[in-house]
Amino acid sequence: MAILDTGPIDNQNNPRTTQLTIRLLNTGRKNAIAGIEAYYISPTGNGFGNLTFYAVNLVSLNPINQLGATFTIENVYAKFDVFGVRVITSGLGANDIAVTVLEIGETGQVIDQHVLKGDMAQIGELLFTYFTNSGDGTVSVFDTFTNTFIGEPIPVGNFPIFIAFTPDGTRAYVSNNADNTVSVINTSTNTIVGAPIPVGVGPIVIAITPDSTRAYVANQGDNSVSVISLITNTIIGAPIPVGTAPLFIAITPDGTRAYVTNQGGNTISVIDTSTNMVVGAPIPVGVQPTGIAITPDNTRAYVSNRDDNTVSVISLITDTVIGAPIAVGINPGGITITPDGTRAYVANQGDGTVSVLNLMTNAVMGTPIPVGNFPIIAAIAPDGSRAFITNMNSNTISVIDTFSNTVIGFLPTGNSPLVSAITPILLF
Numbered sequence: 001m002a003i004l005d006t007g008p009i010d011n012q013n014n015p016r017t018t019q020l021t022i023r024l025l026n027t028g029r030k031n032a033i034a035g036i037e038a039y040y041i042s043p044t045g046n047g048f049g050n051l052t053f054y055a056v057n058l059v060s061l062n063p064i065n066q067l068g069a070t071f072t073i074e075n076v077y078a079k080f081d082v083f084g085v086r087v088i089t090s091g092l093g094a095n096d097i098a099v100t101v102l103e104i105g106e107t108g109q110v111i112d113q114h115v116l117k118g119d120m121a122q123i124g125e126l127l128f129t130y131f132t133n134s135g136d137g138t139v140s141v142f143d144t145f146t147n148t149f150i151g152e153p154i155p156v157g158n159f160p161i162f163i164a165f166t167p168d169g170t171r172a173y174v175s176n177n178a179d180n181t182v183s184v185i186n187t188s189t190n191t192i193v194g195a196p197i198p199v200g201v202g203p204i205v206i207a208i209t210p211d212s213t214r215a216y217v218a219n220q221g222d223n224s225v226s227v228i229s230l231i232t233n234t235i236i237g238a239p240i241p242v243g244t245a246p247l248f249i250a251i252t253p254d255g256t257r258a259y260v261t262n263q264g265g266n267t268i269s270v271i272d273t274s275t276n277m278v279v280g281a282p283i284p285v286g287v288q289p290t291g292i293a294i295t296p297d298n299t300r301a302y303v304s305n306r307d308d309n310t311v312s313v314i315s316l317i318t319d320t321v322i323g324a325p326i327a328v329g330i331n332p333g334g335i336t337i338t339p340d341g342t343r344a345y346v347a348n349q350g351d352g353t354v355s356v357l358n359l360m361t362n363a364v365m366g367t368p369i370p371v372g373n374f375p376i377i378a379a380i381a382p383d384g385s386r387a388f389i390t391n392m393n394s395n396t397i398s399v400i401d402t403f404s405n406t407v408i409g410f411l412p413t414g415n416s417p418l419v420s421a422i423t424p425i426l427l428f
Contacts, residue, residue, distance in 0.1 A: 002094045004116035005086040006101055008041055012081050017103040017111050020076040021403055022085060025383040026061035026069045028096030034059045034089045036073070040080035053077070061097065067253075067296040070340040070384055078103070087116065095119045100385065102403040108366070110404035127381055128423045129388055130172055130185075131397060132160040133414025139163065139174060140414055141190055144386075150190065153414060156183040157196055162419045164206040164215065166230065169424040173215050173228075175203040182206065182217060184233055187423060193233070199226040200239050207249045207258060209273065216258050216271070218246040225249065225260060227276055236276070242269040243282055248334070250292045250301065252316065259301055259314075261289040268292070268303060270319060283319055285312040291335035291377065293344060295359065302344050302357070304332035311335065311346060313362060328355040329368045334377020334419075338384045338402065345387050345400075347375035354378065354389055354398075356405055369405055371398035379420040390417040 011017050026032050038054035054076050062068035089097045095118040103111040127144040137160060138153035157176025160183070164173050171193070172185040180203060181196035200219025203226070207216045214236065215228040223246060224239035243262025251258045251273070258271040266289060267282035286305025294301045294316070301314040309332065310325035329348025337344045337359070344357040352375060353368035372391025375398070379388045387400040390413070397411040397420055 002089045002097065002118045003086065004097065004099050004118065006084045006114045006116065008082050008084050010082060015105040015109065015111055016079065018079045018106050019104045020078045020085065021072065021074045021102040021104060022076060023070060023072040023100045024059065024061060024087065025098045026093055026096055027064050027098055027383065028093045029063045030093035030096065031063065032061045032089055032091040032093035032097055034061060034087050034097060037086045038076055038078065039084055039086065041082040064382060072340060072342065089118065098383065100403060110406065113403065129379065129420050130163050131390060131413055131420035132163055132174060132418050133416065134159050134161060134418045135415030138414055139185065142411055154185060154190055154192065157181050162205045163421045164208050165421055165424060166208055166212045167210060167424060168212060173206050173208065175206050175217060177202055177204065182228065197228055197233055200224045205248045207251045209251055210253060210255045216249050216251065218249045218260055220245050220247055225271065240271060240276055240278065242278060243267050247290055248292045250294045252294055253296055253298045259292055259294065261292050261303060263288050263290060268314065280319055283314060283321065285321060286310050286325055290333050293335045293337045295337055296339065296341040302335055302337065304335045304346055306331050306333065311357065323362060326357060326362055326364065328364065329353045336378040336380050338380055339382060340384055345378040345380065347377050347389060349374050354400065366405060369400060369407065371407060372396050376418050379422045381422055382424060388420045388422065390420050392416050392418060
């Protein structure tokens, strides 16, 4: 058992905290149970009384990188002079729990943040961001705990675009758009493994199956998807014909289907990964569909429509669009969903902002977040606490605190960064 407690928080100054956001994360590989209490302290005749004003009992937390590894509560009333938050954990993963308490003011501003960690919680020490420098033909590696680069940039192919990790984090696959190849990086040594793998014409986005056996590569230049065996790092079968100008590709959490955005055809193609064949008719969406992301519960896909300035929602039960398109910023590109499935971050390339969607209501949260020039896509930390946005024309990565949805810093990059990715966290 572990007890994580903020201790008394003085709330008598201005600006005054009126509500709390509390998030729990299991950073380990074992299940845990947690109870949450928010309490206020009031003077009594014999001293001070500790009175609970909000409680959630027996929250189950699954291991890291699984659905249910996080638990978030928002809008907890806290307009007291002195208050605190206590989390009591139990189970095999009791000491792996990390807690973040965010204080929010009357106008929605973030007043303070408190991070509480069990003895074995090590999230901050294990995040490495890899990003492609398209103009330099390299991949850079950044340690987000020490805020330093790891070694020299890794040479890959010509005009690298996308980077995807195997679920165990041991390898990274990089699409080299101008070479029609995919490079493989050993992440323990940050060196290239073997020769580049030839794929189709103009490879863009790579998606890896949850069982780490195959990678699917969208080839925009020949309207196809290549399939790579991750056991042999060789191509499986002939390229799969899809729609016009395929760009992004996303694989369902159960690994049974791959969804491809056909930017030139305004549709989504669906591939059955057991047969590597397209199934059903293409799904019509908005104009120039670009990014696509799938919810962790395997029920919906979200598609950014670049020339409509909208996001379409697809039911994965019926493979049809549901509801009206969601208006976002100008020329939305990449879209990324948080590990807990509650939010999506949309990079708006035309106005240098990021829109945040509440996936419970399918509505935009707040105003767009200003980032850099021509943002491409967000990479979200496994604990959901930060989003890293590559700004292609600014040569930077914006770091967003996802609790406050504000930019808290910038990382320098190489020439024309396109996509960043964060290594999975696997604690044993």
